[in-house]
Amino acid sequence: MSHGCAPDSPQSIMLVDSHCHLDRLDLKPFQSQLRNALAAAEAHGVRHFLCVGITLEDWPAMLRQVQEFAQVSTSIGVHPSAKNARPPDFDKLRRLAEHPKVVAIGETGLDYFHDQEKDRQHGWLRTQIAVAKAVAKPLIIHTRNAREDTLRLLKEERAEEIGGVIHCFSEDWDAAVRFMDLNFAISLSGIVTFKNAKTLHEVARRLPADRLLVETDSPYLAPEPHRGKSNQPAWVRHVAAAVARLRDVPLDRIAETTTANYFRLFGRS
């Protein structure tokens, strides 16, 4: 296999990559075919994918790319850092979000690492929470350097009525508890495979099994032992394996649990 890590008994497990950007993958190792990237993931036991939208401009092309794959679901939303993108309009977003391939709204949220346009980011998040509630589809929340405001806005907009996931979770245990109290699951990414991510290791150990998801956020954030490379959905297996080690349970148990949690939250498109 071109990416050089041998799966062991792939038939025995089923994993879901709960957050990836399939339209942005580096497909060079896959003869430029998304189909081949998905097959490589399947060889690692990764059999379902949530391909997450970042802007409304990119969404139609993303949908065209994944439409033929029954094992791929999508979300629609506008990322807080996509500041030059078309703002999320409630009516338009609601209409698009009714598409049967869409299982969630996002990624949306707050990111003060990349810019401090707080009013704009808050407005976009509030709109997308309202859309999620209007179409009864869960939220995919991105939060970076913005924990308190994210919690406050989710609370003010009563996001707990629809819930969802805090993706690529990188906060501490105390924050995990507060997000879970607002009806959000916690998705762990490749960061949990990093040796020095001690705070996140504690979160991975303590999370209740029924709130735990795993993701790659590919092509970003490749896990160990591929750190620094362009990430791919197959490697969600490394994330799950790290979580299994931290919790001292077999990988197939983590696979089973996170897959069940995923389908309970997002259903099938």
Ligand SMILES: [Zn+2]
């Ligand atoms: Zn994100």
Ligand SMILES: [Zn+2]
């Ligand atoms: Zn993402």
